[in-house]
Amino acid sequence: MLWLVSLLSYIFVQTLGLVIAFTAAAILLYVILRKFHSRFAAMLSVLVLVGISIFFYVPNGLPQGFEYTAFLTTYGPAGSPALPFKNVIQFFLHFNSFEKVSDIARDPNDVPPPITRTATTTDHVSITAKEVISELAPGVYQNFWTFDGTVPGPFIRVMEGDTVVVTLHNDATSLHPHTIDFHAVIGPGGGASVLLAQPGETKTLTFTALHPGLYVYHCASPNAATHMAHGQYGLILVEPKGGLPKVDKELYVMQGEFYTTGTLGKKGLQIFDTRAMLDGQPQYIVFNGRTGALTSTTTNAMRVNVGEKVRMYFGNGGVNLVSSFHVIGEIFDHVYQEASLTSVPLTDVQTTVVPAGGATVVDFTPLVPGNYVLVDHALARMDRGAWGVLHVDGPANGDIFRGEQQQMAGH
Ligand SMILES: [Cu+2]
Numbered sequence: 001m002l003w004l005v006s007l008l009s010y011i012f013v014q015t016l017g018l019v020i021a022f023t024a025a026a027i028l029l030y031v032i033l034r035k036f037h038s039r040f041a042a043m044l045s046v047l048v049l050v051g052i053s054i055f056f057y058v059p060n061g062l063p064q065g066f067e068y069t070a071f072l073t074t075y076g077p078a079g080s081p082a083l084p085f086k087n088v089i090q091f092f093l094h095f096n097s098f099e100k101v102s103d104i105a106r107d108p109n110d111v112p113p114p115i116t117r118t119a120t121t122t123d124h125v126s127i128t129a130k131e132v133i134s135e136l137a138p139g140v141y142q143n144f145w146t147f148d149g150t151v152p153g154p155f156i157r158v159m160e161g162d163t164v165v166v167t168l169h170n171d172a173t174s175l176h177p178h179t180i181d182f183h184a185v186i187g188p189g190g191g192a193s194v195l196l197a198q199p200g201e202t203k204t205l206t207f208t209a210l211h212p213g214l215y216v217y218h219c220a221s222p223n224a225a226t227h228m229a230h231g232q233y234g235l236i237l238v239e240p241k242g243g244l245p246k247v248d249k250e251l252y253v254m255q256g257e258f259y260t261t262g263t264l265g266k267k268g269l270q271i272f273d274t275r276a277m278l279d280g281q282p283q284y285i286v287f288n289g290r291t292g293a294l295t296s297t298t299t300n301a302m303r304v305n306v307g308e309k310v311r312m313y314f315g316n317g318g319v320n321l322v323s324s325f326h327v328i329g330e331i332f333d334h335v336y337q338e339a340s341l342t343s344v345p346l347t348d349v350q351t352t353v354v355p356a357g358g359a360t361v362v363d364f365t366p367l368v369p370g371n372y373v374l375v376d377h378a379l380a381r382m383d384r385g386a387w388g389v390l391h392v393d394g395p396a397n398g399d400i401f402r403g404e405q406q407q408m409a410g411h
Contacts, residue, residue, distance in 0.1 A: 079222030104134035105293035106150040111250045112157040120161035129178035130171040137291040139267040145230035151289030152254040153234030160212040170197035181220035192220035212240035214339035214359045233317035248308035256317040257282035280320035286385040294388025306394025311363040318356030324377040326351040336361035366392040368401040
């Protein structure tokens with residue numbers, strides 16, 4: 001019932017609050033005016049004053065068509081970022097038809113194996129856009145819009161020169177149209193205009209992967225930012241011919257932001273805060289869809305052994321923030337800056353910048369066992385959820401690191 005309370009409180013504040021304010025003002029005015037005037041004159045004056053006030057206030061103040069959020073004018077090419085109020089009603093009418101996902105996080109280990117063939121081929125990629133309900137943080141529920149039911153969506157791996165046939169099915173339970181803009185595609189909208197699928201529809205796009213690199217893909221159904229801020233993004237790797245240098249472990253992590261009307265940690269079902277998104281002030285900034293997605297030693301655990309070469313595919317779904325990606329206690333041997341796989345990689349890098357709608361590829365070889373924390377080094381964002389842990393097992397290495405380790409508790 002928490003979700004119902006959180007919705008009702010919002011409707012109460014936004015709409016009923018206004019009615020109450022006008023009613024209270026009218027009563028107050030009447031009480032004051034009645035002291036000096038006849039009942040008829042007092043009522044007439046109240047009607048005139050409240051009428052004028054409503055006349056001037058309502059056209060500017062009331063949400064158009066009860067659009068959520070109120071008072072919003074924007075200038076994007078298509079579709080306001082605000083969700084029409086009827087969508088909120090629709091959401092609750094269809095509440096029981098949404099799949100309740102126990103863990104929204106994509107497993108960072110869920111990376112297809114490297115491509116070993118040398119000839120190009122036709123890759124068939126099948127994705128389902130699905131709106132689900134899951135936890136953004138313990139007890140904090142979010143209506144996620146996903147590709148294949150997780151955040152981020154599946155890691156897609158093709159080779160330079162491949163023909164890629166993408167089939168996007170928008171699940172029948174969806175309330176919104178969805179599509180995909182692949183940054184790996186050359187063509188209008190990155191394919192978004194071809195793949196735009198209404199609930200229940202299936203669309204197909206065929207493209208040639210001309211440029212090697214690690215690319216973001218995301219929903220671009222208007223309003224694109226709103227769809228991305230619900231979790232609709234992922235990465236597609238176009239491997240260069242001949243592949244990438246061999247590593248022992250590949251991991252897939254994406255940063256993303258969630259804009260909730262409830263402040264950080266407020267329990268219950270959250271409603272999307274359009275204004276916070278426009279202002280670029282997310283309540284939650286997370287790796288792989290939720291707080292704690294990559295911090296456990298068991299669920300979605302990232303685990304390697306000392307001496308193993310690790311490659312991370314790190315993307316930033318945004319929608320507003322630039323990430324300063326860093327692994328505490330490690331130095332990147334190589335950074336394929338801005339995920340360019342055809343440039344000479346940078347070497348010996350501490351922190352790399354990952355733009356919104358961009359990605360990076362880094363590799364390093366842990367030499368000392370322990371826990372290594374992935375962060376966006378705008379470190380206050382850790383408290384909003386932006387961190388994960390890489391567990392490194394193996395024998396101590398006193399030659400390069402020695403001393404007595406203490407527990408790092410707070411304060
Ligand atoms: Cu979408």
